Amino acid sequence: MGFFDKIRQGLEKTRRQIGSAFAEFTGGNEAFYEELEESLILADAGIETAGEAVEHLQEAVRAKRLIGADEVRQALADILAEMLSVGDFTLKLETRPSVVLVVGVNGVGKTTTIGKLAARFTGEGKKVLLAAGDTFRAAAAEQLTIWAERAGAEIVKHGEGADPGAVVFDALAAAKARHTDIAIIDTAGRLHNKQNLMNELAKIRRIVSRELPEADIETLLVIDATTGQNGLIQA
Ligand SMILES: Nc1nc2c(ncn2[C@@H]2O[C@H](COP(=O)(O)OP(=O)(O)OP(=O)(O)O)[C@@H](O)[C@H]2O)c(=O)[nH]1
Ligand SMILES: [Mg+2]
Known part of the structure; x- marks a missing residue:
């Protein structure tokens, strides 16, 4: 079919x-x-x-x-x-650096999507840096490293169980120092009813706006086509 x-x-x-x-x-x-x-x-x-x-x-x-x-x-x-019809879907990533924050429930394809985006951006001649903000799931950073290698992007990662906020902070500092065009942040999968994980997401968002107040920031919600209303609350 x-x-x-x-x-x-x-x-x-x-x-x-x-x-x-x-x-x-x-x-x-x-x-x-x-x-x-x-x-x-x-x-x-x-x-x-x-x-x-x-x-x-x-x-x-x-x-x-x-x-x-x-x-x-x-x-x-x-x-x-x-x-x-809600208007314009194109990503606005004109500042250097600009930031893409990728969120969504567990296993919907966030990390895979980041790999694809990274490959597309490097293919356009952009300098891309991935931030391994999923410090929660086993081997999440290793998985992202493989995508970074394939796409020709850089990566900033800490150890498993590290504070995702710290990873993001370091990644943004690196992006500024290295004149990165686009920093893409991976996050751990979460449901909107897990309050501590949602607070963590809010913290990551705050760090990005604080460290790069002038930057273009796009939040991408990766959803399974069957997810429904849960997706809206996360976004
Ligand atoms: N059929 C299909 N499978 C996909 C797609 N994107 C990702 N996958 C598969 O879905 C699984 C999970 O993908 P990940 O990218 O690791 O998902 P994630 O959201 O990062 O998962 P967590 O980090 O564990 O929350 C993998 O086996 C992928 O190969 C897609 O568009 N279609
Ligand atoms: Mg992932």
């Missing part, structure tokens, strides 16, 4: 669920909107977003006097598409 077929299949349940709300569409009564909102929440749209989308839909139905289920379905699709 091809990649897009898999995605299509994965989304089939959500589509059916939302579709079934429309099957009972009879002029947009209160029950219809309630069921639609529930379907959107079940599809992990988020309570606030679901509420907002349904509210917009009610307004659109009233304003444009929509009556057919197909028309209303299209109106909802337009509203959701509009809510999804």
Whole structure:
């Protein structure tokens, strides 16, 4: 099965669920909107977003006097598409150094993504330095070292169990001293409900802004395509 077929299949349940709300569409009564909102929440749209989308839909139905289920379905699709467009996705990394902070839950591919980014940046002729901010998982720094070698990037690392804040501090000092273009910071995987790990992330972010107040800083959240709402809280 091809990649897009898999995605299509994965989304089939959500589509059916939302579709079934429309099957009972009879002029947009209160029950219809309630069921639609529930379907959107079940599809992990988020309570606030679901509420907002349904509210917009009610307004659109009233304003444009929509009556057919197909028309209303299209109106909802337009509203959701509009809510999804958040502007410019390109990374702004113009200062020297600039910083990319990579975060996400355990095992989603943060370190692999850093390897790919590093290779792309060095390929563009940029000087790249990786910071082994994951001092928690066994062999995380070794894994990052291999990626650094492959990409032709430098690396700053401490021993296992070291303070990630200290690693980041040293890495940024090195980046400044060596005229690095882009410093990429690896972090340990975490769920947003692990407060101590989240505080650690906040600390890393503070160190970066304190040490490089003028720098472009991009935070990249690596997520599995099936993660859902957990991703938002981390970002
Ligand atoms: N299928 C697939 N596998 C991937 C992708 N990116 C990474 N992986 C694999 O997922 C596993 C975990 O990748 P890592 O890059 O170590 O993930 P991580 O987020 O750094 O993990 P932790 O540091 O343990 O939190 C590895 O076996 C990777 O080869 C991807 O895009 N697709
Ligand atoms: Mg990792």
